[in-house]
Amino acid sequence: MKSEQINAEFVSSFIEECVALELTTPDQICSEARKRIAEVDEQVKYRIKLSDVLSMFKDIETPQEKKQVRNQIVNEIDAKLAKEVIEIIGGRELKIKDLSKFFESFSDNYRRDLIYTTKCMIENKILQRKEAGEIVFGDKYSDFCNTNVSSQ
Numbered sequence: 001m002k003s004e005q006i007n008a009e010f011v012s013s014f015i016e017e018c019v020a021l022e023l024t025t026p027d028q029i030c031s032e033a034r035k036r037i038a039e040v041d042e043q044v045k046y047r048i049k050l051s052d053v054l055s056m057f058k059d060i061e062t063p064q065e066k067k068q069v070r071n072q073i074v075n076e077i078d079a080k081l082a083k084e085v086i087e088i089i090g091g092r093e094l095k096i097k098d099l100s101k102f103f104e105s106f107s108d109n110y111r112r113d114l115i116y117t118t119k120c121m122i123e124n125k126i127l128q129r130k131e132a133g134e135i136v137f138g139d140k141y142s143d144f145c146n147t148n149v150s151s152q
Contacts, residue, residue, distance in 0.1 A: 078117055089135060092136075096133050097133070118135070
């Protein structure tokens with residue numbers, strides 16, 4: 001996901017790593033960044049699957065552990081993208097297929113970011129998917145907006 005402010009120190013360090021790997025052109029460096037993003041995405045998917053294993057065996061997390069994990073995930077939601085998703089939904093029931101069609105108007109990378117943000121927002125009950133497939137504001141919508149979106 002895109003952040004509002006570029007971390008110049010990280011970018012510099014990443015470029016140095018790429019140069020050490022003999023990746024010196026902007027295309028090569030961007031390709032390496034995309035590759036690593038895909039690897040992180042796969043790790044997140046794997047983490048979710050591991051959580052399913054814990055759930056299968058009813059491994060009970062303490063409320064504090066659950067809160068830490070939930071806060072970590074909520075912190076990963078890009079507030080700027082979340083605000084855009086919220087504006088697109090606009091307080092109405094919007095079918096997932098209509099939301100997907102709307103996302104098609106964006107570039108591939110930005111569309112992926114919006115989809116990922118929407119998914120995270122559903123998982124964190126900021127948005128809710130109703131049985132008929134509509135996306136609406138969820139139970140934690142107000143709390144999320146008060147702490148994350150209103151400052152944007």
